[in-house]
Amino acid sequence: MGTPDGHRDAGPLRPLDALLSETDEVLRRGTPAGARVWSTGFPVLDAVLTGGLRSGELVLLGGPAGHGKTTLGMQVARNAVAAGASALVFSFEHESHTLLERLISLEAAEADPGEVAGVIDVRRVLETADRGESLQSLLGGLRGGAQAYAALAGYGDRLQIHESSGVTTTLERVREAVARVTETTGQAPLVLLDYIQKVPVDRRGEDERVTAAAEGLKDLALSARVPVVAISAADKDALASGHRMRAKDLRGSSALAFEADVVLIVNDKVDVVSREHLLYNLGNIERFRAWSVVSIEKNRHGKAHVELEFAKDFEHGRFDREGKEVNERLIDDRVFVS
Numbered sequence: 001m002g003t004p005d006g007h008r009d010a011g012p013l014r015p016l017d018a019l020l021s022e023t024d025e026v027l028r029r030g031t032p033a034g035a036r037v038w039s040t041g042f043p044v045l046d047a048v049l050t051g052g053l054r055s056g057e058l059v060l061l062g063g064p065a066g067h068g069k070t071t072l073g074m075q076v077a078r079n080a081v082a083a084g085a086s087a088l089v090f091s092f093e094h095e096s097h098t099l100l101e102r103l104i105s106l107e108a109a110e111a112d113p114g115e116v117a118g119v120i121d122v123r124r125v126l127e128t129a130d131r132g133e134s135l136q137s138l139l140g141g142l143r144g145g146a147q148a149y150a151a152l153a154g155y156g157d158r159l160q161i162h163e164s165s166g167v168t169t170t171l172e173r174v175r176e177a178v179a180r181v182t183e184t185t186g187q188a189p190l191v192l193l194d195y196i197q198k199v200p201v202d203r204r205g206e207d208e209r210v211t212a213a214a215e216g217l218k219d220l221a222l223s224a225r226v227p228v229v230a231i232s233a234a235d236k237d238a239l240a241s242g243h244r245m246r247a248k249d250l251r252g253s254s255a256l257a258f259e260a261d262v263v264l265i266v267n268d269k270v271d272v273v274s275r276e277h278l279l280y281n282l283g284n285i286e287r288f289r290a291w292s293v294v295s296i297e298k299n300r301h302g303k304a305h306v307e308l309e310f311a312k313d314f315e316h317g318r319f320d321r322e323g324k325e326v327n328e329r330l331i332d333d334r335v336f337v338s
């Protein structure tokens with residue numbers, strides 16, 4: 001039986017000689033024989049991840065509330081689609097029209113990083129329209145709107161948003177939707193799930209539920225040969241001020257960190273730089289507020305404990321793609337609190 005990326009399904013047991021000839025056969029067909037790789041669209045992040053996100057991987061994206069997890073996840077999904085792949089977003093948090101408003105502005109800014117319409121401009125135009133005008137014509141009135149509309153329309157069904165429910169969107173429904181998108185678009189999608197603690201699982205305690213959800217998503221990544229990027233909420237204690245969020249602060253953290261292949265934690269730079277950078281140059285506080293630090297805390301196929309920084313452009317629902325390694329010393333855990 002064939003699989004989405006052309007590997008022959010020989011069942012779970014693989015003698016080495018069969019594995020060698022199977023790999024040889026795949027290569028001779030002109031197909032890559034390893035995992036499929038989805039570029040994140042962020043060159044420095046791709047470099048750390050040795051190319052991008054891989055089929056079979058569970059990637060956790062954590063961080064304190066409101067610090068850009070959804071923004072980063074949506075941008076990675078959009079970048080994959082812009083590069084010709086497909087993506088499926090399970091959104092337990094936002095309605096699809098809210099994500100569409102962000103996507104329109106993000107797309108406009110990606111085409112022209114100048115003074116294009118922000119998310120708020122897009123929302124205002126859509127919410128106040130009352131003359132029966134078409135979406136294309138409304139967006140045509142916004143700077144960058146026409147290009148954004150054309151790009152999004154061009155993606156067609158390769159980007160799909162699933163308005164998920166913490167009651168009915170079980171792992172089984174997630175699995176079915178991935179299979180459906182694979183079938184209709186002809187390619188296995190990058191999967192973004194926002195967020196893992198919302199997936200309904202029939203277990204008692206929170207840790208048990210998160211464990212079951214993480215196991216289920218890892219299993220899905222392997223069996224459907226897709227990367228699953230799961231956004232994760234922080235534990236209550238980690239939300240206290242003066243704390244650098246780490247993988248151990250994710251809700252249900254022990255199972256999450258164990259199951260995940262890659263763990264990315266987003267923090268505001270101003271919250272995580274060592275205090276000497278703030279004390280002796282007060283201008284740094286304002287400068288650091290404009291940046292987020294993405295810490296690669298776990299990376300099964302490459303270097304871990306790398307700190308990257310990206311300029312925020314939340315006004316356009318995005319981060320600047322040209323990030324870099326953080327130069328400043330970061331605090332380890334607890335910040336100095338006077």
Ligand SMILES: Nc1ncnc2c1ncn2[C@@H]1O[C@H](COP(=O)(O)OP(=O)(O)OP(=O)(O)O)[C@@H](O)[C@H]1O
Binds near residue numbers: 064067072120315
């Ligand atoms: N139009 C806008 N202009 C500027 N900032 C905005 C705009 N819209 C949203 N933001 C900010 O962007 C930030 C990132 O939002 P995002 O939804 O990505 O965060 P998150 O980490 O996923 O949050 P949560 O944990 O609440 O889901 C938020 O702090 C929000 O206040």
